[in-house]
């Protein structure tokens with residue numbers, strides 16, 4: 001799969017910057033660079049040892065393009081495992097384009113998305129989860145997402161998966177051995193031990209699989225839908241959380257007609273707050289689309305904030321809406337707004353408590369008071385923290401999650417098969433399928449499809 005060609009791409013962002021970095025990887029990278037580089041000290045790049053930098057001119061024939069610093073990394077001690085040249089030049093869009101063209105003119109090919117990291121994987125510089133973590137690291141926008149990616153890049157994640165897989169391979173080989181000696185009716189694989197192992201693996205796979213709910217929201221931001229009747233103060237709350245006038249606030253019911261979304265990082269965790277149209281029956285066709293969207297957003301969110309106005313005495317409508325919201329089975333935080341207008345909340349609190357005894361009591365707030373917003377933020381953080389489960393390793397990648405689920409399915413089948421005393425060769429089928437799924441996570445088993453899927457999401461130059 002690994003081609004012989006030498007690739008080149010811009011490694012720094014498109015656009016103007018103080019410096020830009022162009023990276024070349026492949027067997028010809030040093031010779032291609034040396035054709036366009038004139039060192040200050042008159043050295044030849046070809047003769048230099050690895051991990052050294054040289055100052056000089058990038059030239060197209062006699063024409064000087066830029067003054068640059070070139071660094072040599074010789075394979076296998078480089079990111080891709082191949083010879084790499086990094087050119088740090090001035091970050092003008094024009095200079096970057098000119099140097100890229102020059103390198104291509106001298107024999108390199110433009111790199112495809114993720115091709116540097118794909119080469120690193122194929123040259124065993126990293127496994128597939130680590131390669132994926134590189135993309136996660138680049139796109140991490142919060143402390144928590146960054147922590148997940150760093151953990152994965154350090155390989156802690158693959159270690160657990162590889163250990164599980166190794167244990168399964170051991171039993172699979174025992175069972176294969178039994179098949180070879182089938183006439184003698186021996187059991188090399190102690191069934192009791194095996195069952196114990198299967199239970200252990202099943203639990204670990206379940207924990208890992210369940211950690212995905214937490215991992216994926218940490219990686220992509222926790223969606224929080226703000227719901228409630230018109231005028232309950234949802235848009236005011238969104239603005240207060242974001243500390244900016246994002247949504248229009250007015251005392252006219254039905255001000256917000258579409259969902260409005262923005263992100264905020266609180267204590268290292270990224271939240272995606274979604275302000276929605278006030279929930280009510282309406283004849284206005286546009287508003288009713290907004291209400292529909294509000295419900296859709298509620299179904300997609302991880303946390304729901306249900307807001308009611310303390311001066312609103314139409315208790316029945318509040319209770320009815322709350323019932324609908326709770327039927328979505330999401331973590332729901334109840335918020336009692338406009339506490340500056342009244343503190344008489346006995347009636348509504350009793351009604352809610354009687355109807356929904358398990359629901360924690362409403363958080364009283366005033367949207368324009370900082371203390372209220374700070375308390376709500378603490379509540380949100382606590383809610384997210386409760387979402388993480390016992391598993392030390394957290395899965396945040398959809399591909400890993402789906403492979404873990406197939407492995408789990410196989411383990412359950414194997415257990416069932418053993419209970420029904422099915423033959424060794426049938427057991428091996430499910431065993432091999434579980435081994436395959438786990439191997440696909442780390443890339444011990446890979447196909448062009450899997451690799452294509454993984455690396456198409458990378459940016460060019462990584």
Ligand SMILES: Nc1nc2c(ncn2[C@@H]2O[C@H](COP(=O)(O)OP(=O)(O)OP(=O)(O)O)[C@@H](O)[C@H]2O)c(=O)[nH]1
Pocket residue numbers: 228229230231232233234235236237248249250251252253254255256257276277278279337338339340341365366367368
């Ligand atoms: N006194 C008081 N008024 C508030 C508070 N929060 C919001 N309001 C007022 O309540 C009215 C409605 O606020 P919005 O934020 O527009 O309410 P909404 O829930 O987004 O309403 P819709 O978009 O129509 O669904 C505005 O006049 C706000 O100024 C509060 O804590 N105290």
Ligand SMILES: [Mg+2]
Pocket residue numbers: 234235236247248249255256275276278
């Ligand atoms: Mg609004």
